[in-house]
Amino acid sequence: MGSNWSKGFTKETHPSVRKISETMKRxxxxxxxxxxKEMKASGRIRSSYPALLKDGDLAEFIGVVLGDxxxxxxxxxxxxxxxxxxxxxxxxxRYSHLMEELFDKNPYVAKTSWSNCxxxxxxxxKIKKRLGVPYSPRGKKNIGIPSWILDxxxxxxxxxxxxFCHSRPRSGRGQATAxxxxxxxx
Numbered sequence: 001m002g003s004n005w006s007k008g009f010t011k012e013t014h015p016s017v018r019k020i021s022e023t024m025k026r027x028x029x030x031x032x033x034x035x036x037k038e039m040k041a042s043g044r045i046r047s048s049y050p051a052l053l054k055d056g057d058l059a060e061f062i063g064v065v066l067g068d069x070x071x072x073x074x075x076x077x078x079x080x081x082x083x084x085x086x087x088x089x090x091x092x093x094r095y096s097h098l099m100e101e102l103f104d105k106n107p108y109v110a111k112t113s114w115s116n117c118x119x120x121x122x123x124x125x126k127i128k129k130r131l132g133v134p135y136s137p138r139g140k141k142n143i144g145i146p147s148w149i150l151d152x153x154x155x156x157x158x159x160x161x162x163x164f165c166h167s168r169p170r171s172g173r174g175q176a177t178a179x180x181x182x183x184x185x186x
Contacts, residue, residue, distance in 0.1 A: 049126040052102055054148045061098050062131060066143060070136045071128060078127040082120045086111055096120045103127070 011021040024031065039045040052058050064082060065071065072079040082099070084091045092109065099107040099122055107120045128135060132146045 046125075049124070049130060052130050057098060058102065059149045059152075061095070061102060062133060062146070062149070064095055065131065065133050066138070069133070071131075071133055073128070073135050074123075077123045077125055079121060079123050080127050080131075084118045084120070086116045086118050092118055092120065 009017065011017045030036075036045060040047045065080070068083050070079075070081045070083070072081075080099070080103075082095050084095070096107050096109050099105075099120055103122055103124055105122050105124060107122045109118060109120050111118050132144075134141055134143060
């Protein structure tokens with residue numbers, strides 16, 4: 001059985017495919033325009049990302065993301081991952097459910113093969129803007145608690161509880177949150 005012609009190549013690294021891609025870009029041709037339009041009309045491709053409801057659940061989730069989460073940027077999407085101990089079933093259930101409710105998308109929940117860790121992950125556009133959480137790594141960044149959380153004392157307590165309870169050291173040397181300053185910035 002022959003191997004795939006594109007094995008190991010991308011449109012940037014394969015000369016023939018790169019030429020086609022550049023020609024289409026130069027002529028402003030989009031061979032997926034019709035398909036994309038149909039998928040948006042059917043609801044399979046999301047075309048709008050509404051603001052998240054600013055309540056206690058969102059504040060709690062922001063605290064968990066800052067403590068046990070990771071936000072990455074890719075060329076056309078963003079990845080949000082929350083990590084948990086495999087033995088903490090209630091945490092996994094709660095935050096996979098919250099991810100589904102907040103982002104209207106089922107998170108991928110899987111155990112890592114190298115440790116007793118579970119990842120809850122989604123890919124979606126505009127996560128950073130909607131959550132107000134900076135991209136990872138956040139080690140030397142000044143991170144702000146959103147002003148809408150600071151204005152509501154009962155919600156502020158939830159965020160701090162989950163932020164500091166879940167900011168435990170991952171390396172075993174107590175360095176997980178070294179150098180992080182939490183400020184009321186945004």
